[in-house]
Amino acid sequence: MTSGISSDQAGARRAAVTLRDVAREAGVGLGTASRALAPGSQYVADDVRSRVLAVAERLSYRPNASARATTTGSTPTIAVLVSDIRDPYYAQLVHGAIGKARGDGQMVTITGTDHAVDDEVRVIRMLRSQRPRALVLTGPRTGSPASLLRELERYERDGGRVVVAGDDDLPFDTAVVPRQEGARLLVTTLRELGYRSIALIRPAADTADVRAWEAGIVQGARAAGVRVDVVRTPGVERSRDGGRAATAELLDDGRPDVDAVVAATDTMALGALSAVRDAGLEPGRDLGVAGFDDVVDADDVVPGLTSVDLSLEAIGGAAVDLALLAPAAERRRIEFDARVAVRGSTPPRG
Amino acid sequence: MTSGISSDQAGARRAAVTLRDVAREAGVGLGTASRALAPGSQYVADDVRSRVLAVAERLSYRPNASARATTTGSTPTIAVLVSDIRDPYYAQLVHGAIGKARGDGQMVTITGTDHAVDDEVRVIRMLRSQRPRALVLTGPRTGSPASLLRELERYERDGGRVVVAGDDDLPFDTAVVPRQEGARLLVTTLRELGYRSIALIRPAADTADVRAWEAGIVQGARAAGVRVDVVRTPGVERSRDGGRAATAELLDDGRPDVDAVVAATDTMALGALSAVRDAGLEPGRDLGVAGFDDVVDADDVVPGLTSVDLSLEAIGGAAVDLALLAPAAERRRIEFDARVAVRGSTPPRG
DNA sequence: CTGAAAGCGCTTACAG
DNA sequence: CTGAAAGCGCTTACAG
Structure with a gap:
C-alpha cells in the first residue's frame, strides 16, 4: 500500500461523454438525441436516428444510468439478499437470476445478510437508497417477520417490487422451492428401491424450509407406507458436523431397524456418511443415506449421494421474471418440479 | 403467470420521501438539510442537525442514491466480473469482496462474462453506463487483451478504477493470487513427505493462471530436486473429466515411476482420483494426488484432497481496498501467502 | 417529427 | 452556520 491519499476521493468524473455532446455533434436537440437513442421511441426520422447512433458510437457514448434513474425513479437493478454466496444453494x-436478468437488461446486486429479521431490515433500509427495481428475498429467516413486513411494504409503496425465491411463507410473489414435493418424491422413490423405515436427520432450528421438508417426507411416507423416525437431537446445527452428531446418536441408540438415514440438507447428509463409517458400517450397502438440495457435486463423494434436485437455477430466473411483472392484486406463485437423483448411497434394497 | 400488463412499467415511484420533504418538515433549507444528513459536514448547528435527523428518521427518509450519483458522478458500487458464481473459486x-465492501458502504454488483476478451469488452461497455466506482476483473481470460485494455482505459479516463483479482498479467492495481508461490510450496511440501517424481495434469489451454502454476511447480522442483513430467494431452479441459482423461492417459502409458499426480485445479484433481481408482490403484496409498485452490470441501472426498489454499477471500477483500484507493502513477500489488493443506491423498512416502 | 423548457432529487459553491 | 440558486445528465410533456 503506497498511497496516503484519502480513499474517499471519487476521481475526476466529469470527463465522460454526455448526451449533450452527442446532440451537439449530431446537430440535433437534446430531446431528439434522447429519443433517437431510446430503443422504443417511434417519433424520430430514420436518418436522424442513424446519424445520432453513429455519433454515439463514434464518441463511445454510454448513457448515465444514474441520471436516467433520477428521472425515471428506479434503477434497472435487482437486489438479491443472500446469507452466503459460497453456499452452493445461494x-x-x-446464477439463475444473473442469467435471466442479463437478458432483460437488468443488473444483479448481491447483498449479504445473516437472514435474521433485524439484519434484513437494516439491509433493506440501505437498499432503499439504491431504488432497485426489485428485492429478491431468499433463505429461511429467523425472528418474527413483523418489522420486516413493515419495511417491505414501505419499499413497495415507493414503487419497488418484492419477490421471494424460497419458501412459501411470505405474502409476496414467490418462486417456490419445491421442498415439500421433493421430499415426498424422495420417500416414494426410496420405497420403490425397497426401503421401509427411515430416520430423519434435521437441524434443531425449526425454520420454514425444514418444516416443509419434514412435512413432505411425512406425507410421502404415509402414502407409501414407510415408517419415519425423526431424530431430534437438541442443538444440532445445519452443518456437516450437525449431521454427523445426530446420526451418531441414532446409531448409538441401536437404531430401531432403520434402513435409511435421510437428512434435511446435503451437507448434513455428508456428516451422516461419516457417522455411518465411524460406526463401522458401509454407507449404501449397510445403511442408505440421502440428502436434499442436490448441491453436492455427485461424483465428488464416494458413494455418490442420493439427493433431490430443486431446480434452483430456474427458480432464481423465475424470481427475476416475477420481479419484472407489474404488481398485481393477487399473489403469484411459480413452482418448478423437483427431481430425485438416485446414486450409490441408496442402492436397491432386498 | 396471470398478468398481461407490460413488464416495462416502473410503477409509481414518485411517492418516496424526498430531501425537500425532510427540509420542509424540519423548517430548514434544502442545503442545510443536505449538510445535516451528510456524515462528514461540520458546518451545521448541533441542534439543527439533530432536528433534521429526527425528522428523517420519523419519515423513514432514505436519500436517493441515483440523484446523489448524478451530482457526484459515480455510484458507490463495485462491479465484479466473474464467469460463474457457482464456481467456488469465484x-x-x-464473498471476500462483499464483506469488505459492506464495511465501506459500497454495494457489489456481479456481472457474468465468459472471460473471452470480446465478451468482457461488451460487458464493460454496459457497465460504463452504471458509472460504478470500480471494476474488478477476475479469472484467466482468452483472447488478445488489446481491445480490453482500450475499453478499460476509457473507463479510467472517466474516473473509474480498474482492479484485478487474479493473475499478475494486466497493467492495473492487482490483488495477486499467489499461484506461483503456492505451487512452489506444494512441491517443497511433497518433497518433505518423501515424493520424488511428480506428473503434472494440466488443461490444454495455456492461460495465465496455469502458466503461473506450472512455473511455480517447476521452480520448486528444481530447488527441491524433484522430477517433473508434464502431461500434455491435447484438448484436455479444465474439468473433472479433463483431469480424469489426462490421468488415465498417464497411467496407460505405464507412468514413468511417478509417485504423485499434481493437478492444476482441485476439480481436475478429483478426476485424477477417479482415474487412479479406475486403474485399480488406491489413491494416496499407491499414488499421491494433489490439487490446487483448496476449493473442494476437504472432508467431502475420500481420501481428503491435498491442496493449496490461495486466500481467495482475503484477495477479494484486498481488491476492494485497492478499488477505493485514489489512482496513482505506480501500479500497486497486494499479495497474500499461500498455504499447503496436506490431507490423505498424499500420505508420507517411505 | 423536433426543439426548448421543465423537472427528477440531490450537492455544492456563493453570498450572507 | 444557513438559504437561495445553479448544476449534474437525463426524460418527457408541450408547443410547434
Whole structure:
C-alpha cells in the first residue's frame, strides 16, 4: 500500500461523454438525441436516428444510468439478499437470476445478510437508497417477520417490487422451492428401491424450509407406507458436523431397524456418511443415506449421494421474471418440479 | 403467470420521501438539510442537525442514491466480473469482496462474462453506463487483451478504477493470487513427505493462471530436486473429466515411476482420483494426488484432497481496498501467502 | 417529427 | 452556520 491519499476521493468524473455532446455533434436537440437513442421511441426520422447512433458510437457514448434513474425513479437493478454466496444453494439461485436478468437488461446486486429479521431490515433500509427495481428475498429467516413486513411494504409503496425465491411463507410473489414435493418424491422413490423405515436427520432450528421438508417426507411416507423416525437431537446445527452428531446418536441408540438415514440438507447428509463409517458400517450397502438440495457435486463423494434436485437455477430466473411483472392484486406463485437423483448411497434394497 | 400488463412499467415511484420533504418538515433549507444528513459536514448547528435527523428518521427518509450519483458522478458500487458464481473459486473471491465492501458502504454488483476478451469488452461497455466506482476483473481470460485494455482505459479516463483479482498479467492495481508461490510450496511440501517424481495434469489451454502454476511447480522442483513430467494431452479441459482423461492417459502409458499426480485445479484433481481408482490403484496409498485452490470441501472426498489454499477471500477483500484507493502513477500489488493443506491423498512416502 | 423548457432529487459553491 | 440558486445528465410533456 503506497498511497496516503484519502480513499474517499471519487476521481475526476466529469470527463465522460454526455448526451449533450452527442446532440451537439449530431446537430440535433437534446430531446431528439434522447429519443433517437431510446430503443422504443417511434417519433424520430430514420436518418436522424442513424446519424445520432453513429455519433454515439463514434464518441463511445454510454448513457448515465444514474441520471436516467433520477428521472425515471428506479434503477434497472435487482437486489438479491443472500446469507452466503459460497453456499452452493445461494450460488445456484443467484446464477439463475444473473442469467435471466442479463437478458432483460437488468443488473444483479448481491447483498449479504445473516437472514435474521433485524439484519434484513437494516439491509433493506440501505437498499432503499439504491431504488432497485426489485428485492429478491431468499433463505429461511429467523425472528418474527413483523418489522420486516413493515419495511417491505414501505419499499413497495415507493414503487419497488418484492419477490421471494424460497419458501412459501411470505405474502409476496414467490418462486417456490419445491421442498415439500421433493421430499415426498424422495420417500416414494426410496420405497420403490425397497426401503421401509427411515430416520430423519434435521437441524434443531425449526425454520420454514425444514418444516416443509419434514412435512413432505411425512406425507410421502404415509402414502407409501414407510415408517419415519425423526431424530431430534437438541442443538444440532445445519452443518456437516450437525449431521454427523445426530446420526451418531441414532446409531448409538441401536437404531430401531432403520434402513435409511435421510437428512434435511446435503451437507448434513455428508456428516451422516461419516457417522455411518465411524460406526463401522458401509454407507449404501449397510445403511442408505440421502440428502436434499442436490448441491453436492455427485461424483465428488464416494458413494455418490442420493439427493433431490430443486431446480434452483430456474427458480432464481423465475424470481427475476416475477420481479419484472407489474404488481398485481393477487399473489403469484411459480413452482418448478423437483427431481430425485438416485446414486450409490441408496442402492436397491432386498 | 396471470398478468398481461407490460413488464416495462416502473410503477409509481414518485411517492418516496424526498430531501425537500425532510427540509420542509424540519423548517430548514434544502442545503442545510443536505449538510445535516451528510456524515462528514461540520458546518451545521448541533441542534439543527439533530432536528433534521429526527425528522428523517420519523419519515423513514432514505436519500436517493441515483440523484446523489448524478451530482457526484459515480455510484458507490463495485462491479465484479466473474464467469460463474457457482464456481467456488469465484464465490470465495466475491464473498471476500462483499464483506469488505459492506464495511465501506459500497454495494457489489456481479456481472457474468465468459472471460473471452470480446465478451468482457461488451460487458464493460454496459457497465460504463452504471458509472460504478470500480471494476474488478477476475479469472484467466482468452483472447488478445488489446481491445480490453482500450475499453478499460476509457473507463479510467472517466474516473473509474480498474482492479484485478487474479493473475499478475494486466497493467492495473492487482490483488495477486499467489499461484506461483503456492505451487512452489506444494512441491517443497511433497518433497518433505518423501515424493520424488511428480506428473503434472494440466488443461490444454495455456492461460495465465496455469502458466503461473506450472512455473511455480517447476521452480520448486528444481530447488527441491524433484522430477517433473508434464502431461500434455491435447484438448484436455479444465474439468473433472479433463483431469480424469489426462490421468488415465498417464497411467496407460505405464507412468514413468511417478509417485504423485499434481493437478492444476482441485476439480481436475478429483478426476485424477477417479482415474487412479479406475486403474485399480488406491489413491494416496499407491499414488499421491494433489490439487490446487483448496476449493473442494476437504472432508467431502475420500481420501481428503491435498491442496493449496490461495486466500481467495482475503484477495477479494484486498481488491476492494485497492478499488477505493485514489489512482496513482505506480501500479500497486497486494499479495497474500499461500498455504499447503496436506490431507490423505498424499500420505508420507517411505 | 423536433426543439426548448421543465423537472427528477440531490450537492455544492456563493453570498450572507 | 444557513438559504437561495445553479448544476449534474437525463426524460418527457408541450408547443410547434
